[in-house]
Amino acid sequence: MPKVGIVMGSDSDLKVMSKAAKQLESFGIDYEMTIISAHREPDVFFEWARAAEGKGIKVIIAGAGMAAHLPGMCAALFPMPVIGVPLSGKNLDGMDALYSIVQMPPGIPVATVAIDGGMNAAILAAKILAVSEPELLEKLKGYTAEMKAAVQSKAAKLDEIGYEAYLAQA
DSSP: OOSEEEEESSGGGHHHHHHHHHHHHHHTOOEEEEEOOTTTOHHHHHHHHHHTGGGTOOEEEEEEETTOHHHHHHHHHOSSOEEEEEEOOTTTTTHHHHHHHHOOOTTOOOEEOOTTOHHHHHHHHHHHHHTSOHHHHHHHHHHHHHHHHHHHHHHHHHHHHOHHHHHHHO
16 A cells, blocks of 8 residues: 655656655555646646545645645645655746745645655655554664765775875776
8 A cells, every 4th residue: 555645747747756666666665657737637636635544644745846736736736745846947947846845824834844755755754653553663763874984985085096086086
């Protein structure tokens, strides 16, 4: 049963939203992913958002560009957390989507990550789920430890060979 729903308005969003899917997979979190245009097929969108809770979805990750209505409409219909991923576009490099998602009216919150932040959206979804899932919490702690070790390894290498040699290897 999926715990996270990933929805986007266009297949052009898949490059960013697939990062969310890959991150969820790394934590062993079940998800479903779909493409629904809130503007071009509102009836399909309404049906999907209203049915999400009954399918076991606990968090929705919604990616949207430009006017970015998809995350806010998910939050209006779905009673649990929604994470918005503003997607970069041709006109305003995603700033339009960022402002649309983050500026929700009172009572309809959407957690918002960085522009094209699909990976962070999945990590945030995992953290939300980990509140009631101790095994997932341990996986997140392990992930954090791996990131720390990677940074420490890079710092040790820099100390060992110096910045010029380090840059030459990059």
